Amino acid sequence: MKTSPTQLSLKLLRKTCGAVQVVEKWNPHARIRQDLFGFIDILALEGETTIAVQSTSWANVGARIKKIAESDHVGAVRKAGWTIIVHGWRKGKNGRYECKAVDVS
16 A cells, blocks of 8 residues: 555545644654554544544454554544544556445444
8 A cells, every 4th residue: 555544534624624734743753653542543523523534454454443442542432422533545457546435332
């Protein structure tokens, strides 16, 4: 995959959402990317809705759903009324990227 899943999700979300921001950060000391609350790569605002997105490859969607379910913070995010979506990306036979969006709110 030449374009990162995060970049693909940003492009998709910017078509419909008023504000979109990457919230995962690079930790140079640990040499890892750290997601907001351990599972959020992107936050988007669509009207009165806050959307938390975990972006990954198509093959890793199941692993990310499990990661979210096991997070210590998922209950608080759900209680706040945020929508939690996993975007899984792959390149289709036509050469275009396809997104599988799974709502795990």
